[in-house]
Amino acid sequence: MFQRNASVMLLICRKTLQILEANEAAEAYYSITIDDLKKMKITDLSQKKESDLKKEFDQTAVLDESHFTSVHKLADGSLEM
Numbered sequence: 001m002f003q004r005n006a007s008v009m010l011l012i013c014r015k016t017l018q019i020l021e022a023n024e025a026a027e028a029y030y031s032i033t034i035d036d037l038k039k040m041k042i043t044d045l046s047q048k049k050e051s052d053l054k055k056e057f058d059q060t061a062v063l064d065e066s067h068f069t070s071v072h073k074l075a076d077g078s079l080e081m
Contacts, residue, residue: 002021002023003023003024004023004024005023005025006025007025008023008025008026008029008030009022009023009025009026010022010023010026010037010042012042012057014054014057014058016041017041017042017043017050017053017054017057018040018041019037019038019039019040019041019042020038021034021038022034022037022038029074029080030045030074030075031074031075031076032075044073045073046073047073047079
């Protein structure tokens with residue numbers, strides 16, 4: 001369900017912001033291999049500051065949500081939401 005889902009999905013550690021897992025859609029979207037994505041932090045892809053991202057993660061935990069959207073940088077340097 002995760003790996004082959006058509007939606008871009010990243011599992012991210014709330015404390016470290018490390019990308020723990022990525023699916024095939026994320027690999028295609030970012031043009032970065034899953035193995036390389038797993039070596040990155042979400043801060044490597046996001047245009048937001050680390051402190052702002054941590055606040056968003058904290059807010060999703062309080063609201064019992066599992067996702068939020070953000071503008072990300074792709075491998076070619078372009079920005080997408």
